[in-house]
Amino acid sequence: MSARTPWAVLGAVLILIGLVVSARATDDPHRFDDFPLKEPLHHPDWFKRSFMELQDDLAEAVAAGKDGIIVYFGQKRCAYCRMLLEVNWRLPDIVAYTRRHFDVIAVDIWSPEEVTDVHGETLSQRQYALREKTNFTPSLIFYDAQGREALRLRGYYPPYQFRAALEYVVDGYYRKEPFADYLARGDNAPKFEPGDLNEEDFYTPPPFDLDRSRLPGERPLVVFFEQGECHACDILHGEVLRDPEIHRQFERFDDVQLDIRADTPVVTPDGKRTSARAWAHDLGLFYAPALLFFDEHGREIIRVDSVVRFYRLRNVLEYVTSRAYLTQPDYQRWRVSR
Secondary structure, three states, X not given: OOOOHHHHHHHHHHXXXXXXXXXXXXXXXXXXXXXXXXOOOOOOOOOOOOOOEHHHHHXXXXXXXOOEEEEEEEOOOOHHHHHHHHOHHHOHHXXXXXXXXXXXXXXXXXXXXXXXXXXXXXXXXHHHXXXXXXXXXXXXXXXXXXXXXXXXXXXXXXXXXXXXXXXHHHOOHHHOOOHHHHHHHOOOOOOOOOOOOOOOOOEOOOOEEOOOOOOOXXXXXXXXXXXXXXXXXXXHHHOHHHOHHHHHHHOOOEEEEEXXXXXXXXXXXXXXEEEHHHHHHHOOOOOOOEEEEEOOOOOEEEEEOOOOOHHHHHHHHHHHHOOHHHOOXXXXXXXXXX
16 A cells, blocks of 8 residues: 555545535525635636736637626635635536636736726726726626626625526626516525515614705615515624624614515605615615615715625725715725725
């Protein structure tokens, strides 16, 4: 027997343990530690080795029979990026489907190195990320074969929605309808028993007159778009909002909860009379819970419309309550400069 055999066995055991841990992580992708990673991330080896000439990357992808490219905006120590790379993009069906239809090009949102975008403009990767407003990483922009933006995802989404996003672009539905409508028609989401919306003691009861266009509010406003059969909403309320610091921060806002599917009457911060469902559609929302933050004059400051955990939500709340957005409109730049 080779002297190396014990190490080979140990290596196999470690690989098996790693696969088990990875499988457990996919059991509920809404639950993970979102504090910055201690070790930097590494991209999958099947990502495109790009010279950061996106026009050339797109042409090569189309020549290979693919539908376009995906530009991935990430950070080396981003826990949400790790979920995309090590959960979604480790599932065999998602990997195979992505590779068959797209080339993926990675952009580091802090890199000073140059990139030439699909329209021929050359700028740094950092400037590109700022221009595209990638406040939350990972962010993805899907470009079709003609270089048109087909879909944009900001933040981390669970595998079932990520699969739907891939199919939405590949099947050409982006030419016909918003992604929110596609999801509403589809059968991609897991099913949960219907139930009432979660309640919080800081929510303002109806009627929902949020108009701040004529008379400014005394405090910033946050609107929670939720739904009754929503596992992610249950986790937000059962875990994240139970954090004492986060709970206290929300008491500094005017807090309103709307059912994203309901026809509840609402007057929006800019004075428009509509319904919760119609307003959510106009805002392009397709994920619940989605939290939209507005200033005292009804201007949107920032939104969190993807999976959110403790660290990110604490930072967003501080960004808004400290009014840092007045001097630093880019959330990521503010976060790293603190």
